[in-house]
Amino acid sequence: MRIGIYGGSFDPFHNGHQAMVRSALASGYVDCVIAVPSVRNSFKRYTAVLAAPYRYYMTLHAAEKSGLEGFYVSDVEFGIEGVSYTAVMLSMLTDPVYISRFLQNNGVSCKAASEKHSYYWIMGSDTLATFEHWYRPETILKYVTLLAAVRPGDDTDIVRASDSVTGNFGGEVEFFRLDGVNCSSSAINSTGDFACCPDAVREFIDIHSLYTDNTKLANCSEIAREQFFDNAVKLYPELKEKRLLHTLNVGILSAHLAGVYGAGADKALIAGQLHDCVKEKDIEEQRRLAESYSGDLFADKKLLHSPGGATYARDHYGVSDCGILDAICYHTTGRGNMTLLEKIVYLADKIEPSRTYTDLSDIRKAAETDLDEAMRMTSACVVAKFRKQGRELHPLTGDMMRDLGL
Numbered sequence: 001m002r003i004g005i006y007g008g009s010f011d012p013f014h015n016g017h018q019a020m021v022r023s024a025l026a027s028g029y030v031d032c033v034i035a036v037p038s039v040r041n042s043f044k045r046y047t048a049v050l051a052a053p054y055r056y057y058m059t060l061h062a063a064e065k066s067g068l069e070g071f072y073v074s075d076v077e078f079g080i081e082g083v084s085y086t087a088v089m090l091s092m093l094t095d096p097v098y099i100s101r102f103l104q105n106n107g108v109s110c111k112a113a114s115e116k117h118s119y120y121w122i123m124g125s126d127t128l129a130t131f132e133h134w135y136r137p138e139t140i141l142k143y144v145t146l147l148a149a150v151r152p153g154d155d156t157d158i159v160r161a162s163d164s165v166t167g168n169f170g171g172e173v174e175f176f177r178l179d180g181v182n183c184s185s186s187a188i189n190s191t192g193d194f195a196c197c198p199d200a201v202r203e204f205i206d207i208h209s210l211y212t213d214n215t216k217l218a219n220c221s222e223i224a225r226e227q228f229f230d231n232a233v234k235l236y237p238e239l240k241e242k243r244l245l246h247t248l249n250v251g252i253l254s255a256h257l258a259g260v261y262g263a264g265a266d267k268a269l270i271a272g273q274l275h276d277c278v279k280e281k282d283i284e285e286q287r288r289l290a291e292s293y294s295g296d297l298f299a300d301k302k303l304l305h306s307p308g309g310a311t312y313a314r315d316h317y318g319v320s321d322c323g324i325l326d327a328i329c330y331h332t333t334g335r336g337n338m339t340l341l342e343k344i345v346y347l348a349d350k351i352e353p354s355r356t357y358t359d360l361s362d363i364r365k366a367a368e369t370d371l372d373e374a375m376r377m378t379s380a381c382v383v384a385k386f387r388k389q390g391r392e393l394h395p396l397t398g399d400m401m402r403d404l405g406l
């Protein structure tokens with residue numbers, strides 16, 4: 001097959017990106033296009049973009065709803081340690097075992113998926129002019145033919161840039177005609193107007209409240225933000241989409257609430273992000289991890305992931321701060337004498353933007369001004385849920401409710 005590869009931050013994925021894919025597929029040069037969202041972009045400080053799982057799943061949903069046959073999305077960059085250089089990513093994506101499995105998972109027949117493929121790197125004509133400054137252009141050109149998009153009216157500098165690339169590094173450059181809208185992620189980010197994004201992207205942004213002041217993590221330190229981004233990549237293989245995005249949302253909301261109530265935003269960010277980190281592990285593994293943190297304090301299977309998460313955060317995510325570990329440990333039950341951080345993570349877990357188990361608008365509003373009132377309202381929901389399920393409240397939850405005056 002002739003495979004087009006389209007790398008980018010996709011922050012957010014917009015109609016201009018979709019037009020590139022559509023035009024490349026229509027060009028006759030490629031049989032399919034694989035979009036590869038960057039995980040740690042080498043050009044931007046990676047804290048300048050949304051955490052990688054958001055951008056990956058946003059792009060995946062856009063592809064699924066695009067109606068474009070042969071438009072796929074790869075998560076290959078999650079397997080790269082450190083900065084995502086194109087040359088490194090291509091060595092992994094074009095590996096015969098990887099690409100065959102990837103194509104088959106996307107519905108390509110075993111025979112077509114396993115043949116020898118040729119690869120095209122899809123890029124804007126403006127990017128072609130900067131290509132010579134990329135990391136190892138000569139290596140990239142061994143894997144791919146450059147396939148540059150040309151808009152009607154683009155000037156002749158394109159030909160000069162192409163000649164320069166092939167003259168200096170060898171390889172081949174081809175051109176295809178780009179039809180469709182011209183929009184940019186930076187313009188979308190600065191205006192906050194997402195009209196230029198596909199419906200699926202707008203819906204995704206809405207569900208998770210992305211591109212808000214909260215997601216900028218402005219009250220967190222650079223170190224905490226980088227930790228958050230790195231942890232998000234580590235969590236990717238540990239949790240399925242819904243839970244992974246929930247945990248990132250809890251981290252972001254916790255950092256925001258920490259800013260409102262004068263708690264440490266860095267600690268809140270990491271505690272919130274890691275609170276469910278073992279929830280998809282085998283239950284016996286959860287029990288072993290839980291006992292290592294809190295003995296047999298939590299017997300209910302649904303609670304094991306809380307102390308278990310504390311152990312795992314300590315041993316696998318390098319968290320040594322006891323306040324963070326306790327916030328993870330008690331995020332499900334609460335307890336008596338909760339710290340501010342524990343309350344924040346408890347609450348953020350129940351009301352982060354993608355939560356829909358009941359109408360949370362009043363609690364979300366209260367959370368901005370009166371933490372204990374929001375906790376009381378949340379506890380009422382929890383008690384109602386337990387009663388409905390015929391479950392006993394943990395004694396620690398009773399302690400928390402007494403403290404709240406319930």
Ligand SMILES: [Fe+2]
Nearest residue numbers: 275276305332
């Ligand atoms: Fe949980």
Ligand SMILES: [Fe+2]
Nearest residue numbers: 246275276349
């Ligand atoms: Fe949770």
